[in-house]
Amino acid sequence: MKPADKPVLCVVSSHPIKGASGVPTGFFLAELTHPLKVLEDAGLQTTIASIRGGQPPVDGFDLSDPVNAWYWNETDFQQRLATTPALSELNGADYSAVFFAGGHGTMWDFRDSQDAQRIIREVYESDGIVSAVCHGPAALVDAKLSNGEYLVKGKNVAAFTNKEEEEVHTTDVVPFLLETALREHGALHHEAPNWSENVIADGRLITGQNPASAHGVGVAVLNALRQPA
Numbered sequence: 001m002k003p004a005d006k007p008v009l010c011v012v013s014s015h016p017i018k019g020a021s022g023v024p025t026g027f028f029l030a031e032l033t034h035p036l037k038v039l040e041d042a043g044l045q046t047t048i049a050s051i052r053g054g055q056p057p058v059d060g061f062d063l064s065d066p067v068n069a070w071y072w073n074e075t076d077f078q079q080r081l082a083t084t085p086a087l088s089e090l091n092g093a094d095y096s097a098v099f100f101a102g103g104h105g106t107m108w109d110f111r112d113s114q115d116a117q118r119i120i121r122e123v124y125e126s127d128g129i130v131s132a133v134c135h136g137p138a139a140l141v142d143a144k145l146s147n148g149e150y151l152v153k154g155k156n157v158a159a160f161t162n163k164e165e166e167e168v169h170t171t172d173v174v175p176f177l178l179e180t181a182l183r184e185h186g187a188l189h190h191e192a193p194n195w196s197e198n199v200i201a202d203g204r205l206i207t208g209q210n211p212a213s214a215h216g217v218g219v220a221v222l223n224a225l226r227q228p229a
Contacts, residue, residue, distance in 0.1 A: 006045075006095050006128075007045035007047050007094075007096065008096055008097045008221070008225075009047050009090065009092070009098045009123070010098075011050065011087065011098060011099065011101065011116065011136075012027035012049075012051075013025075013027045013051060013056060013103055013105030013106040014050045014051040014052035014053075014054075014056050014105070015051070015057070015105035015107075016057035016105065017108075018170065018173050018174075019108065019173050019174070021173050025057065025059045025104040026058050026103055027056055027057070028059050028101065028103035029058055029059070029061055029062065029065075029068050030067065030211055030214060031101040031136070033065075033068050034067055035133070035214055035217055035218030036048075036218070037067050037070075038215060038222055039221065039222055044225070047085070047095070048084050049086065050087070051086065051113050051115070052109075053085055053086030054083070054084060054086075055081060059103045087113065087116055087118075090115075091122060092119040092120070092123040092126065092128070093122050093123070093126045095123055096128050096129065096225055097128050097131060097221055097224075098120060098128070099133075099136075099217070099218075100116070100131070100133070100136035100138075100139045100140075101132075101134075101136050102132070102135040102210075102211070102214075103134070103135060104135060104170065106135040106139070107138055107174045107176070107178070110139040111138045111176070112142075116143070117139075117142060117143045117144065120139065120140065120143040121144065124204060124205075127204070129225065130204060130205050131206040131221050132159070132206075132207050132208075132217075133214050133217045134159070134160045134210050134211060134213070134214070135159070135160050135178060136207075137157060137178060137182060138178055138181075140152050140157070140207075141181045141185060142185070150185040152182055152186060152205075153185060153186030154186055155187060155188060156187075156188045156202040157190070157202070157207045158198045158207045158208055158213065159178050159182055160178050160179070161191045161210075163194055164209075165177060167194055179191070192209055194210075195211075196209070197209075197210075197212045197213050197216055198210070198213055201220050201224065206220045206224060
């Protein structure tokens, strides 16, 4: 099978609370629906999975967003969310790409997930595409290839910035600063002004900075999958 013949795996957080703050969180709805729509409109098959499986907690529940509203009200999206497989049940080599949606919940369960790290390695080493948006790149921080190197080392990336974290007053809430952690593992982090679209493609690694970048990450993943092998 060519990579593009396999489905795209879309991963969301299972974590419902912003640390000690007690504030509800989860995955950010538009950061899943917007890339999903790009991929599915192009005819690609997708699988929605979560760290622990089952119903993931939703943040950014905004049905004034027409893409959110369409998925929520006109498709089987709610049923798909209610029955997500856990990453532990999946094999990365079965997918053409993996995409990690953001939302603050990811900061508590993406980085430490051994299954997320395994899936990333399996997808990437099967010539697939690894992608993430906003806080989704938390999954990439500790991910290593089979040679022991961090995947992000020496690669150009975008992710939720320290400045954006400051603006939403969560610098002291999150367990680590995503931009800082990526830099510490050798990533070449590129930031745009707060809340501006910023999508960075470095070979088969595609990342976006914030919610405004979610659609663009989907487009970049689709374009990469359409490249001739």
